[in-house]
Amino acid sequence: MSFKIASSPHQHNQRSTAQIMRLVVLACLPGIAVQAVLFGYGVLIQLLLAIITAWLSEALILVLRKKAIMPRLKDNSALLTAVLLAVAIPPYAPWWIIVIGTAFAIIMVKQLYGGLGHNLFNPAMAAYVLLLVSFPLQMTQWLPPMSLQSVDLTPLDAVCSIFTQFSCSGFSLTQLQTSVDGITMATPLDTLRTDLSRGLTLSESMQRPVFFSFAGTGWLWVNLAYLAGGILLIQQKIISWRIPVSILAALFLLSGIASLASPDTVAGPLFHLFSGGTMLAAFFIATDPVSASTTNRGRLIFGAAIGVIVFLIRNFGGYPDAYAFAVLLANMAVPLIDYYTRPRTYGHRTRSELK
Amino acid sequence: MSQLKELTLQGLWKNNPGLVQLLGLCPLLAVTSTITNALGLGLATLLVLLGSNVAVSLVRNHIANEIRIPVFVLIIASLVTVVQLMMNAYTFGLYESLGIFIPLIVTNCAIIGRAEAFASKNAVLPSALDAIMMGLGFLLVLLILGGMREILGQGTLFDGADLLFGSWAKGLRIELFTVDSHFLLAMLPPGAFIGMGLLIALKNVIDNRIKQQNAIEKGSIARARVTGAAQ
Numbered sequence: 347m348s349f350k351i352a353s354s355p356h357q358h359n360q361r362s363t364a365q366i367m368r369l370v371v372l373a374c375l376p377g378i379a380v381q382a383v384l385f386g387y388g389v390l391i392q393l394l395l396a397i398i399t400a401w402l403s404e405a406l407i408l409v410l411r412k413k414a415i416m417p418r419l420k421d422n423s424a425l426l427t428a429v430l431l432a433v434a435i436p437p438y439a440p441w442w443i444i445v446i447g448t449a450f451a452i453i454m455v456k457q458l459y460g461g462l463g464h465n466l467f468n469p470a471m472a473a474y475v476l477l478l479v480s481f482p483l484q485m486t487q488w489l490p491p492m493s494l495q496s497v498d499l500t501p502l503d504a505v506c507s508i509f510t511q512f513s514c515s516g517f518s519l520t521q522l523q524t525s526v527d528g529i530t531m532a533t534p535l536d537t538l539r540t541d542l543s544r545g546l547t548l549s550e551s552m553q554r555p556v557f558f559s560f561a562g563t564g565w566l567w568v569n570l571a572y573l574a575g576g577i578l579l580i581q582q583k584i585i586s587w588r589i590p591v592s593i594l595a596a597l598f599l600l601s602g603i604a605s606l607a608s609p610d611t612v613a614g615p616l617f618h619l620f621s622g623g624t625m626l627a628a629f630f631i632a633t634d635p636v637s638a639s640t641t642n643r644g645r646l647i648f649g650a651a652i653g654v655i656v657f658l659i660r661n662f663g664g665y666p667d668a669y670a671f672a673v674l675l676a677n678m679a680v681p682l683i684d685y686y687t688r689p690r691t692y693g694h695r696t697r698s699e700l701k
Numbered sequence: 702m703s704q705l706k707e708l709t710l711q712g713l714w715k716n717n718p719g720l721v722q723l724l725g726l727c728p729l730l731a732v733t734s735t736i737t738n739a740l741g742l743g744l745a746t747l748l749v750l751l752g753s754n755v756a757v758s759l760v761r762n763h764i765a766n767e768i769r770i771p772v773f774v775l776i777i778a779s780l781v782t783v784v785q786l787m788m789n790a791y792t793f794g795l796y797e798s799l800g801i802f803i804p805l806i807v808t809n810c811a812i813i814g815r816a817e818a819f820a821s822k823n824a825v826l827p828s829a830l831d832a833i834m835m836g837l838g839f840l841l842v843l844l845i846l847g848g849m850r851e852i853l854g855q856g857t858l859f860d861g862a863d864l865l866f867g868s869w870a871k872g873l874r875i876e877l878f879t880v881d882s883h884f885l886l887a888m889l890p891p892g893a894f895i896g897m898g899l900l901i902a903l904k905n906v907i908d909n910r911i912k913q914q915n916a917i918e919k920g921s922i923a924r925a926r927v928t929g930a931a932q
Contacts, residue, residue: 454895480886 361584363462366635367422369584371429373575374630378433380571384491384564387504388437392444393429395508399448400428407457423462427451430470430631434623434670435477436488438519441508443484447473467677468637474670487519488533491564494555534565535622535666538613547610569625576629585633588645593628594619596653604661612661622660627652627669637677644680644687651676704827712834719842720904724811728802729843730893734854737861739847740840741795742802745784747836750812752780754832757820773816774807781807794864811839842900849896852877853887 361369381389404424408415418424428448435444451473459465478485492499503513512518534556541551556563579585597618604612618624623631632638632652639648652672659668718724725746733739756776764772785803788796796803806812815835820828851858856878862870886892 476886479889479891480884481882482885483882 362421363423364421366584367426369582370579370630371422371426373579373584374429374433374572376575377568377572377626378429380568381433381437384493384567385437385489386492386499387501388489388508389433390501391504391508392432392435392437392439395441395444396428396432396448397425399445400424400452403449403452404457407453411457411461418461421462424452424456427456427469427473430626431473433626434470434474434631436485438489438504438507439484439487440511443477443481447477450476463636465636466680468631468634468673471631471670471673475674478665478670486536488536489519490556494563533622533666534563534617535660539666542611548613549610565622566620569620572625572629576625579629579633585629586642586645588642589633589638589649590628592646592649593632593653593656594624596650597624597657600654600657604657618657618660622667623669624656627656627673631669632673632676637673637680639680639683639687641684641687641689643689644683647683647687648676648680651679705830708827708830708834712831712836712838713841714838716835717838717842717904718811718814718835719839720901722811722814724814725809725839726897728805728809729839729846730890730897732799732802733843733847733850733893733896734888735851735860736844736847736858737795737865738798739843741788741792741865742799742806743836743840743843745788745803746806746809746812747833747840748784749777749780749806749809750815750836750839751829751832752783753777753812753816754820754828755825756780757816758823758825758828761821769821770813770817773813773821777812777816778807792865794861798861798864811835846893846896846900850887850892853884854892855883855888856880 378389378393401419401424404419405415408418428451431447431451432444435447451469455467455469455472456462456465499507499513503515506512506514507517507519537554537556538548538551541554542548551557576585576590580587580590598615601612601618602615605614613621628649632649639645652669655672655675656668659665659671665671712718716722719729728742728746732742753773753776757773760772760776781804784806785796788799788803815832819831823831848858851860856876858875858877859870859873862873866873887896
């Protein structure tokens with residue numbers, strides 16, 4: 347009988363980085379599918395472009411750094427970054443948007459800091475901010491859900507408009523954005539924001555076709571699909587429940603209180619939870635094991651910070667949705683949060699005993 | 702002559718105020734959105750640095766040690782005012798576009814740093830040389846960063862050069878490529894930080910290469926001597 351001497355931690359699950367990353371990508375699939383069905387096939391082409399760019403830029407940097415290429419490519423982390431960025435940008439954005447963004451995410455944000463595990467910031471979100479700041483026009487051209495589009499888009503049209511800015515039948519993106527009733531459509535968050543700044547009340551704005559009961563048409567289903575994927579990840583113990591729950595709780599509480607206090611100008615908590623990128627960000631983006639907080643209490647603080655920042659920017663800031671900014675700001679605070687939430691070492695005295 | 706060589710090497714490369722000392726980062730990052738702005742501010746800084754180094758070196762034996770810093774600041778501030786008035790008179794367009802960053806040359810640590818570290822301890826001629834080389838080093842970094850950001854940001858070079866040189870310089874404007882949407886990040890402050898980081902990284906890479914090269918050469922000499930001893 348042999349006694350193996352193994353070092354701690356003695357209890358761990360057997361998943362490798364590659365398996366974890368692959369599971370996260372798989373959990374994204376329902377959301378991507380719903381997005382493709384409701385908002386058109388653009389997202390699939392963006393995914394393809396993003397994945398190719400991510401692999402190429404990762405390989406390029408690994409060659410420059412004289413490291414083995416295949417082991418790094420096989421860990422799927424570049425794949426996950428590419429997927430997260432591709433689903434976050436508008437599905438019919440021109441091809442160079444996603445190419446610039448993914449290359450920036452992999453080369454500048456991840457590899458220049460030392461590769462997987464060394465980056466301070468979430469690569470996908472840093473790239474999203476780069477794109478949003480650099481190309482505000484292209485990054486805000488969201489199409490309405492297909493049911494509200496005046497022109498039916500075939501998959502071929504998606505290819506055409508991503509690569510040439512015009513669909514195969516010659517419609518520009520601005521024309522496609524115009525809905526059946528001739529009004530240019532944006533995302534629900536964007537529409538609400540514009541309406542409120544025009545002096546309309548919340549209930550007046552909610553009459554528009556882009557809204558559906560308490561959330562945006564189509565957006566509700568996308569968010570529900572990501573929520574389902576996220577719950578699967580928690581059930582599989584890939585991510586901790588603490589970050590998503592504290593993001594959603596913070597956003598729910600703040601928007602709940604604010605909408606009670608000012609029902610005409612602040613949308614209710616359900617609208618905030620199921621609009622924009624809430625579920626995608628809470629379950630898939632903020633839970634990045636590298637750039638998020640690592641202690642249990644720290645994760646609660648990290649998530650709550652994101653929820654608060656998102657609420658503030660959505661209601662008082664300059665952008666309709668703000669997960670990228672919120673995640674990056676919280677990333678910056680992570681070293682501090684981790685420092686102050688270090689768990690007590692077993693056998694050592696607690697802070698209250700020290701006093 | 703060797704002092705000239707040493708000062709040149711220090712100012713332009715080994716102790717470059719922009720890339721190594723990291724002094725004067727505020728103007729370096731703020732005004733380098735185009736190569737013209739960078740050139741204008743670089744030249745202004747060079748002039749002030751030259752004047753302040755010469756003046757400080759001239760008075761270095763006449764001021765009490767305890768009040769030297771206020772005296773340096775006074776000298777620099779008066780020179781900056783002179784440069785500012787001159788730019789207001791002769792290059793008004795550039796004066797407008799550089800704005801607050803001209804008076805802010807006073808607070809450029811590179812200038813007071815050279816006054817304290819070099820001019821207050823050396824004779825006039827070496828101080829003037831040091832100022833020219835340090836100023837040129839700073840100017841070069843400004844130009845490279847400005848060029849990078851202008852090309853990436855709007856695809857041109859020397860855009861608005863007429864603000865600095867007069868109307869004939871409009872022909873200097875080079876249109877490298879035209880795009881519908883400018884890469885705004887390069888023009889915004891984050892672009893300056895990223896560009897600066899890349900430049901510093903590039904300098905470190907070159908330095909490391911040189912060091913390795915030297916090590917290899919020295920190593921081969923050492924081996925040659927060992928075999929020589931064995932024979």
